[in-house]
Amino acid sequence: MGYETTAFRCSGCGSALLMPNPDGTLTCAYCGTTYEITGRTCTRCGAINPPEAEHCVRCGSVLDLVGFILQSRLQTTTQERLEQIRAEASRLKEEAEAASQERLRRWWAAEEERRRALAAAQAERDRQERMLLIGALILAAVVILGILIYLLVTALPAP
Numbered sequence: 001m002g003y004e005t006t007a008f009r010c011s012g013c014g015s016a017l018l019m020p021n022p023d024g025t026l027t028c029a030y031c032g033t034t035y036e037i038t039g040r041t042c043t044r045c046g047a048i049n050p051p052e053a054e055h056c057v058r059c060g061s062v063l064d065l066v067g068f069i070l071q072s073r074l075q076t077t078t079q080e081r082l083e084q085i086r087a088e089a090s091r092l093k094e095e096a097e098a099a100s101q102e103r104l105r106r107w108w109a110a111e112e113e114r115r116r117a118l119a120a121a122q123a124e125r126d127r128q129e130r131m132l133l134i135g136a137l138i139l140a141a142v143v144i145l146g147i148l149i150y151l152l153v154t155a156l157p158a159p
Contacts, residue, residue, distance in 0.1 A: 010035075 010018070010028040018026040018035070026035045042049060042056035042063060049057050056063060 010016075010031060010033050012033040013028060013031040015028055015030045017029040019029050021027055021034070027033070028035075042059060042061055044061040045056060045059040049063060054063055055061065
């Protein structure tokens with residue numbers, strides 16, 4: 001059975017589905033290209049180890065996933081694991097709370113900016129309405145003045 005790798009891709013077809021071979025090589029399931037595995041990288045310290053190594057040559061960590069999980073479980077007691085989980089839960093809760101507070105702060109800032117923009121737009125509309133009202137009053141005054149002048153001119157006897 002093949003396995004998907006994220007670190008290695010076939011240079012021939014780009015596939016991540018590589019099949020392990022008994023000789024320690026990998027073969028691409030799609031195009032058949034064979035790759036030699038030159039070492040195993042330790043997830044804890046990053047050291048390159050021989051392909052057959054079960055423990056890291058630098059730090060002694062278990063190199064396979066199952067062994068790593070077993071080793072971590074055997075090294076800590078149930079009480080220690082519970083304390084670690086509680087500490088991790090507290091840290092995660094604090095991070096979530098901080099992220100929530102930051103989102104709320106950004107939301108309030110955006111809301112305040114929106115309110116300022118609405119207030120500015122309302123003030124501009126009010127100013128325009130006042131200008132229209134003043135213009136209408138001036139026009140009405142000119143019309144009334146024109147009518148009065150017309151009435152005066154027509155009411156006066158002709159010389």
